[in-house]
Amino acid sequence: MKSHAATLLAEVRTFRQNHPDVRYVDLIALDIPGHFYGKRYPIEMLEKVAAGSPLKLPQNAVLLGAQGGLFKIGDYCFNDGDPDANRRLVPGTLKPVNWESQPLGQMLITSDGTEAPIEFEPREVLAKVLERLHHKGIHPVVAFELEFYLFDKKLDNGLPQFARDPLSDDADDQPNLHIERLSRFSEVLDDMAQTAKDQGIDITVITAELGPGQFEINFGHQGDGLCAADWAALFCRSTRGVALKHGYRASFMAKPYLQFPGSGMHVHVSLYDGAGNNLLAAHQQQPLRHAVAGCLELLPHCMPIFSPNHNAFRRLGGTVNAATRACWGFEDRDACVRVPESDPRNLRIEHRLASADANPYLVLAAILVGLEHGLDAKREPIPPLNEDRASGTDFPVEMLDAVRAMQHQAVVRDKLGAEFVDVYCENKRQDHLAFQQEIHAREYRWFL
Structure with missing residues (x-):
């Protein structure tokens, strides 16, 4: 002490x-x-x-x-x-x-x-999951990727406006993946990256994403799961602050535009034993298949974590690379659980379902519980999308259905903690009901 x-x-x-x-x-x-x-x-x-x-x-x-x-x-x-x-x-x-x-x-x-x-504190929930895995000789290595949008600092009647291109002063309203966007917004992006590094966050790749004013920043792989989630949380805070300093708004809102891609939180996870051997790669990658099966089995019961609000459910389906069912595949960005091509040492899963505004501690905890459950149960997964494009199982796409599916699932309650699950589900239920307690102008247009 x-x-x-x-x-x-x-x-x-x-x-x-x-x-x-x-x-x-x-x-x-x-x-x-x-x-x-x-x-x-x-x-x-x-x-x-x-x-x-x-x-x-x-x-x-x-x-x-x-x-x-x-x-x-x-x-x-x-x-x-x-x-x-x-x-x-x-x-x-x-x-x-x-x-x-x-x-x-x-x-x-x-x-x-x-x-x-506090049993329902997000960081404590993750800490308990990691401690249990360590006792089993399982040591995760984790890397987060976060997508976000830049908007103009001023809202238009409460609605976001496209970020202004600093070179032309025109609205950056064209969806693209062009490298030039990184150059045009380099001043604010460079400041975001340097500020993150000043916070101790290992920033790696910066990408201009498909949506107008949308970017993705990747973090380095981290052997301390709590630290990896700390990085994701702190990055969101610093990025919003730096954006305001430069005259923009940065938002991790899951689906700010219906016609453009939403913003996701992608999490790469490898599992190693105490000697540094990749557990997923052993026995002709059979543990990988078991881990994937566990993730897919619990995924429908963790949707309030992966899609934590009404807007986050809007992100699922309808645009590129956003799954509508619990599915997996090799090198397939349409899958919830993607297995990137890699050598046995770096074999990992990429969990792509969570929205960018989800709680990183809880997202990682839910993913690790799915992997743990799969390794324990040793079941075969459903066919990958590479073999069957229709492969997949349904998951809830509305909050109240998702809460019901989570609250009474035995494995989730056991592995994440029954007290946490009850508290979290009631928090999400009450948030959803509070969101409904306002009549939108559209209702008057339709029904008045």
């Missing part, structure tokens, strides 16, 4: 030496919908926390809805006295924030690793 505190204290003091103008640090964590909550601490108080002073925030901050409100979920929120819960600092995450007008720092906090972790 002393060495842990000493390491944190050294990190804070080194940060203060390197950034003497920083007076405050945002201590942040991701809630269930995937938004950051937290507190802004004076840097002097952060030293005390690093040295061992208690760090407490309301437990129910994790339960916030998409709009920040609290829902009655069991005895939480309104019958529990709104208790505090302990948090801890995540070592190595204290970094400068360069997109604000004043010098600022930020640092991740979490309940995992405390004496009483």
Whole structure:
């Protein structure tokens, strides 16, 4: 414990030496919908926390809805006295924030690793899955890929406008994959990439995607699953901040335009044993097939995680590379679970179903549970799309159906935690019902 505190204290003091103008640090964590909550601490108080002073925030901050409100979920929120819960600092995450007008720092906090972790905190859910896999001798290596759109900073009656091409000042309203788009938007993209690197995130490939103003940024492969999910979460925060600084809005909204592709969160996962051998490649890749079968079996029961809101379900089908059924294939981007071509050492699955605005901790946890279930059950998967283009099983495409499919699935409840599943499903149900409590102008046009 002393060495842990000493390491944190050294990190804070080194940060203060390197950034003497920083007076405050945002201590942040991701809630269930995937938004950051937290507190802004004076840097002097952060030293005390690093040295061992208690760090407490309301437990129910994790339960916030998409709009920040609290829902009655069991005895939480309104019958529990709104208790505090302990948090801890995540070592190595204290970094400068360069997109604000004043010098600022930020640092991740979490309940995992405390004496009483919050069972439904997303990072804790993933931590428990990873711990169980490690006890089985399974060590995941993970890489996220995130798609997002750039919009003009100003909305038009609440609707997004195409980003302005900085060279021509025209709207970037043409869908393409041209490399020139990277050049035209290089100033903001370069700043996004450098800011991410300043946060400790390993940025690799940047791609101009098919939608107008749409881009994808890939991260390096990471042997620490929690760190990989931290990168994805922090990247979303920094990217939105940098975009505003440059006069744009960056959004990870799943389907901002009906006529253009949505934005996804693609997750590459390899599994290794303690000696560094790729478990999926053993025995003529039979474990790979078992893992795929497990992913596909549980996928319909994890849809509220992969498509966490009403808009995310709009992304499924109707455009390129977005699956409408639980399916898999070799080198096939129409599949939910794609097996990229690679040598045995790097054999992996690419899970392509989640929307870009999904919670990365929960997405990775659900994927790993599917892989784990497949390795345990040792079943053969359905035929890949390469053999049968009609192969696949249905999954829910509406939130209330998806919640019902998730809440009562025995393997999901066991592997992700029954308390988490109940809390999460009720949060999604209440969010969906709250979304319906507004009459859109279209209803008046159709039915008035």
